[in-house]
Amino acid sequence: MGLLAFIRKNRPAAAACGGKHRGILVFENTSEVIRSETLLKAAGFAVRVMGPPPEIRTGCDLVIEFPLVSELEITRTLESEAIFPLQVAAVSDGLLEPVSIFFTKDYGSYLMVQAANMKITVEKKSLRVVNISGGGCPDVPYLAAQMVGLCLDQTPQPRSIGHTLCGYALQLAWEEVKRQCSR
Amino acid sequence: MFAVVGTVPEADFPLLCGPAALSGGKLLLENRLVAINRGTPALLASAGKACEFLGSPYPTAYLAGDTGRGEGSRKIYARLEKNLGKSRYTSITFHYLQPDVDWHNRVLFALDNAVHRPVLIADAGFMYAAKMSGQAESYDLFTPDIGELAFLADPAAPHPFYTRGFIFHEPERAQELIEAAYAHHNAAKYLLVKGRKDIVASKSGILAAIEEPVVDSLEAIGGTGDIITGLAAVFTGHGKDPAEASRQAAAISRIAGELAAPDPGTQVGEIIEQIPAALSRFFARQDAGHT
Numbered sequence: 001m002g003l004l005a006f007i008r009k010n011r012p013a014a015a016a017c018g019g020k021h022r023g024i025l026v027f028e029n030t031s032e033v034i035r036s037e038t039l040l041k042a043a044g045f046a047v048r049v050m051g052p053p054p055e056i057r058t059g060c061d062l063v064i065e066f067p068l069v070s071e072l073e074i075t076r077t078l079e080s081e082a083i084f085p086l087q088v089a090a091v092s093d094g095l096l097e098p099v100s101i102f103f104t105k106d107y108g109s110y111l112m113v114q115a116a117n118m119k120i121t122v123e124k125k126s127l128r129v130v131n132i133s134g135g136g137c138p139d140v141p142y143l144a145a146q147m148v149g150l151c152l153d154q155t156p157q158p159r160s161i162g163h164t165l166c167g168y169a170l171q172l173a174w175e176e177v178k179r180q181c182s183r
Numbered sequence: 184m185f186a187v188v189g190t191v192p193e194a195d196f197p198l199l200c201g202p203a204a205l206s207g208g209k210l211l212l213e214n215r216l217v218a219i220n221r222g223t224p225a226l227l228a229s230a231g232k233a234c235e236f237l238g239s240p241y242p243t244a245y246l247a248g249d250t251g252r253g254e255g256s257r258k259i260y261a262r263l264e265k266n267l268g269k270s271r272y273t274s275i276t277f278h279y280l281q282p283d284v285d286w287h288n289r290v291l292f293a294l295d296n297a298v299h300r301p302v303l304i305a306d307a308g309f310m311y312a313a314k315m316s317g318q319a320e321s322y323d324l325f326t327p328d329i330g331e332l333a334f335l336a337d338p339a340a341p342h343p344f345y346t347r348g349f350i351f352h353e354p355e356r357a358q359e360l361i362e363a364a365y366a367h368h369n370a371a372k373y374l375l376v377k378g379r380k381d382i383v384a385s386k387s388g389i390l391a392a393i394e395e396p397v398v399d400s401l402e403a404i405g406g407t408g409d410i411i412t413g414l415a416a417v418f419t420g421h422g423k424d425p426a427e428a429s430r431q432a433a434a435i436s437r438i439a440g441e442l443a444a445p446d447p448g449t450q451v452g453e454i455i456e457q458i459p460a461a462l463s464r465f466f467a468r469q470d471a472g473h474t
Contacts, residue, residue, distance in 0.1 A: 029253070031251075031252065051341060051342075051345045052341075105402070105403070107399070107400065107403065107446075107447045109446070109447075110403065110446070110447035110448060112402070112403045112447065116330070116343055116344045117328075117330045117331065117334075117343035119402070119403065121403040121447045121448070123448060130403075131403050131404050131405050131447060131448065131449075132221075133402070133403060133404060133405035133406070133407070133408075134328070134330070134405075135307075136279065136282070136306070136307030136308040136309075136310065136311055136331070136343075137251060137279070137281060137282065137308050137311075138190040138192070138222075138249040138250065138253075138255070138256060138279045138280065138281055138308060139192075139249075139250055139251025140221075140222070140251075140279070141190075141191075141192040141220075141221045141222030141223075141279060142193075142249075142250040142251060143251075144192075144220070144221050144222075144405055145192050145220065145221070148220075148405075148450075161250075162251055163250070163251030163252050164251050164281070165342045165344040167251060168344065169344050
């Protein structure tokens with residue numbers, strides 16, 4: 001790992017994204033946001049997925065918040081993968097925090113974890129996903145069709161096949177239920 | 184004749200419009216069979232079961248394939264914009280559609296100019312778009328769960344993902360959230376809040392609470408909310424007012440859940456199979472004056 005990459009990887013996200021010197025990357029669709037977040041995090045950038053400011057909301061949006069100082073490097077990284085944000089803007093306030101807490105319900109033989117509006121339920125003994133519920137975007141039934149019946153370590157990651165905020169919430173729930181089941 | 188609008192989780196499923204029948208445990212639409220595991224097909228299957236029981240025609244379905252990219256939803260929106268002005272549906276239920284405020288407004292505009300104004304029900308993604316558009320009050324019924332109710336109550340939230348402060352939906356706060364949703368003009372004329380306790384409400388407050396039977400596992404089972412909305416679609420389609428349709432839909436869906444004796448691994452199709460028995464039990468109780 002090079003020195004710059006090391007520094008980026010060890011920079012606290014809150015410090016890098018906090019304060020006044022923040023920017024947002026706006027994309028055409030949520031799929032691009034999810035792809036970009038994966039790419040930028042893998043490259044060591046301290047980025048966060050957030051809700052957009054009111055003036056650019058269309059109803060099912062995510063933006064990526066990033067430290068403005070890294071703008072050039074970040075856009076270059078995205079362009080190298082043929083990802084071109086619609087807009088890069090500085091922000092001072094108005095971003096909405098996505099969900100960061102989880103609700104867990106223990107049914108004895110089954111464990112349900114909820115993140116925002118999405119729930120995932122697994123059978124504890126087999127770690128098989130038995131149900132996915134909640135949500136309202138059209139990738140929810142698709143994600144359920146792809147994941148229900150498979151073990152947690154065999155399912156696709158929701159972020160890899162989902163396209164919407166509901167898909168993103170399911171990713172969080174999936175990560176949390178995996179974490180709880182691995183304890 | 185009532186209509187249901189939504190999507191199928193298959194990328195290559197074409198835009199189809201016609202009566203959605205039931206055949207061999209699947210949905211049959213224009214010679215295509217569709218699995219009813221979840222989403223709009225589960226809603227349509229629930230409605231179909233009820234229609235068979237009541238001896239009425241199956242609902243008209245507008246369905247297209249959409250896996251979350253929005254292509255199928257946009258095809259449906261375009262069809263609705265073109266056709267709804269001439270339609271004579273008694274009710275239209277909008278379901279799993281990509282939330283898109285611009286397309287939502289075009290569809291609503293077409294309905295505003297329609298020769299006949301149907302009862303309008305919005306659930307799932309279309310309800311999100313209806314709230315975001317600022318035109319929630321144009322609808323007769325929203326069917327949120329308690330988390331989605333929190334989203335309706337929060338004027339700044341563009342999606343339930345961002346709902347602030349009440350994300351884990353203390354059910355005892357339902358009344359407060361209902362009041363906030365109406366205060367911010369983000370609720371339909373009636374709300375059917377789906378949850379451990381189902382609540383029917385309007386601007387004047389809570390009209391009915393349906394609490395029995397309690398089946399703990401239902402919360403984990405994907406598609407149980409689609410059953411309730413499907414039954415509400417049938418009853419409003421048959422002319423019941425949205426409040427009474429909601430009350431009956433919630434009660435019957437709970438009975439179907441109990442009859443299926445589910446655990447958290449049960450699939451929604453097993454509950455849908457119990458709808459005729461649940462209807463029979465509900466109406467028998469009603470005739471005996473017990474509902």
